[in-house]
Amino acid sequence: MPELPEVERIRRTLEPALTGARFDRVVLNRQDLRRPFPADFVRRLRRHTVRALTRRGKYLLAELSSGETLVMHLGMSGWFRVEPTRQLRRQPRDREADLERRHDHVIFTMSSGMTVTFNDPRRFGVMDLLPAAGRPHPSLARMGLEPLSRAFDARALASRCAGRRIALKVALLDQRVVAGIGNIYASEALHLARLSPLRPASTIATAAGAARPGGQRLAAAIKSVLRRALTLKDSDDYRHTRFRVYDREGERCVTAGCRGVIARIEQAGRSTFHCPVCQL
DNA sequence: ACTTTGACCTGTGCGC
DNA sequence: TGCGCACAGGTCAAAG
Numbered sequence: 001m002p003e004l005p006e007v008e009r010i011r012r013t014l015e016p017a018l019t020g021a022r023f024d025r026v027v028l029n030r031q032d033l034r035r036p037f038p039a040d041f042v043r044r045l046r047r048h049t050v051r052a053l054t055r056r057g058k059y060l061l062a063e064l065s066s067g068e069t070l071v072m073h074l075g076m077s078g079w080f081r082v083e084p085t086r087q088l089r090r091q092p093r094d095r096e097a098d099l100e101r102r103h104d105h106v107i108f109t110m111s112s113g114m115t116v117t118f119n120d121p122r123r124f125g126v127m128d129l130l131p132a133a134g135r136p137h138p139s140l141a142r143m144g145l146e147p148l149s150r151a152f153d154a155r156a157l158a159s160r161c162a163g164r165r166i167a168l169k170v171a172l173l174d175q176r177v178v179a180g181i182g183n184i185y186a187s188e189a190l191h192l193a194r195l196s197p198l199r200p201a202s203t204i205a206t207a208a209g210a211a212r213p214g215g216q217r218l219a220a221a222i223k224s225v226l227r228r229a230l231t232l233k234d235s236d237d238y239r240h241t242r243f244r245v246y247d248r249e250g251e252r253c254v255t256a257g258c259r260g261v262i263a264r265i266e267q268a269g270r271s272t273f274h275c276p277v278c279q280l
Numbered sequence: 281a282c283t284t285t286g287a288c289c290t291g292t293g294c295g296c
Numbered sequence: 297t298g299c300g301c302a303c304a305g306g307t308c309a310a311a312g
Contacts, residue, residue: 123289124288170284269285
């Protein structure tokens with residue numbers, strides 16, 4: 001699920017269960033995800049309280065009463081189940097539920113009465129604990145601006161793209177350029193901005209690092225597609241109302257007056273969807 | 281320093 | 297129905 005809008009929605013779902021609540025019980029069903037869990041993971045969480053649950057890019061950050069920060073990343077397939085602890089105990093389990101629970105890797109039983117379970121079939125997720133006084137998490141420290149913040153604008157985007165020869169789409173996937181964009185919203189934003197995913201990233205900036213017109217459109221498009229994804233309801237048809245180009249190979253381009261057909265290409269080993277006619 | 285490639289995992293859907 | 301393959305919303309290390 002997880003690009004910025006999805007992670008933010010998950011944060012909002014978890015907030016009532018976690019914020020202000022204490023970890024009564026922490027269960028690890030394995031020793032690692034993409035990386036090993038940090039030393040003494042269970043002991044460093046148990047009996048501590050979540051002061052706040054925030055998000056940075058695609059990372060969820062739980063600030064603890066101990067001063068440490070629980071860092072969580074969902075990878076490709078990670079998600080959280082939130083359910084009342086009581087119901088959980090007497091729930092009958094069918095075969096399908098058992099299959100799903102095979103990938104329950106971390107179980108937080110909270111004093112809020114809710115149990116929060118991290119499930120991740122592919123195990124590309126990460127959980128880490130940052131000591132109170134330690135260095136910030138390396139990938140967090142180098143991360144670009146939050147795209148929905150005031151600080152993120154055409155100028156900021158252009159300066160991070162200036163001089164870079166990589167394709168613009170590939171630049172958008174680089175979390176140091178801008179935080180939280182993934183494969184879907186990279187394609188979506190480029191289409192809305194009518195910019196080719198193939199053009200060098202440097203072409204949205206002047207030599208001095210200022211934004212050219214394409215850079216202006218792209219910064220606005222990034223905000224627009226992310227904000228829109230964030231405000232959609234769960235009940236809204238995912239693909240239909242949500243995507244302009246993603247997973248729409250062979251379909252007609254939705255740009256007004258454009259007769260193009262959406263194409264799928266591969267960049268950096270990942271699919272890119274774009275309209276070869278109106279995205280220049 | 282930059283850029284590219286492949287590795288890390290399991291599940292699903294498709295064509296034969 | 298089963299099998300093999302391509303593909304999946306993300307990083308990260310290693311090599312050029």
